[in-house]
Amino acid sequence: MSNAPHQKKIIGWKETVDLPDWGIEHIVAKSDTGARRSALDVSHVVELPGNRLQFDIVVDRKDRSTTRTVVAEIAHQTHVRSSNGQRHERYFVSTRLVIAGVVKEVEFSLVSRANMVCRILLGRKALEDDFLVDAAVKHVSRTRRKVRMVEDFEI
Numbered sequence: 001m002s003n004a005p006h007q008k009k010i011i012g013w014k015e016t017v018d019l020p021d022w023g024i025e026h027i028v029a030k031s032d033t034g035a036r037r038s039a040l041d042v043s044h045v046v047e048l049p050g051n052r053l054q055f056d057i058v059v060d061r062k063d064r065s066t067t068r069t070v071v072a073e074i075a076h077q078t079h080v081r082s083s084n085g086q087r088h089e090r091y092f093v094s095t096r097l098v099i100a101g102v103v104k105e106v107e108f109s110l111v112s113r114a115n116m117v118c119r120i121l122l123g124r125k126a127l128e129d130d131f132l133v134d135a136a137v138k139h140v141s142r143t144r145r146k147v148r149m150v151e152d153f154e155i
Helices: none
Strands: 008-014 014-019 022-030 038-048 052-058 067-073 076-081 087-099 101-112 120-122 133-134
Touching: 008 014, 067 087
Parallel strands: 008 133, 022 120, 038 101
Antiparallel strands: 014 022, 014 087, 038 052, 038 120, 052 067, 076 087, 087 101
């Protein structure tokens, strides 16, 4: 076993990532080292029996009606303080994220990011151990492509 330090991948402040468990590829994510937790742009959140949620992931900034409906187990609920200082109760779900060839389990708070450029915000907990963010560049891990939803995905 090697004692060499883990080689971190350099990513830009904006990248496209995949959410393979939910059949979404090339969704735009912003790396935010000032945020502790990650957030996902969703609408129509509904509590289901069995500690689950159904929600629509908004995949297109310009057309908020372009969504992918997902059912996921609630990882937890907690109070979070938004950037404007207000406290809100939020649901968190967990799924695999692929960025720069690295597959990680990431926990996302479910929020509306309607006024934001990126559908996903990646906080420090998602970035730690694997990535260094170069704030001067974007789309380092791969070229920007249009978001794609895999057709054979099932809820």
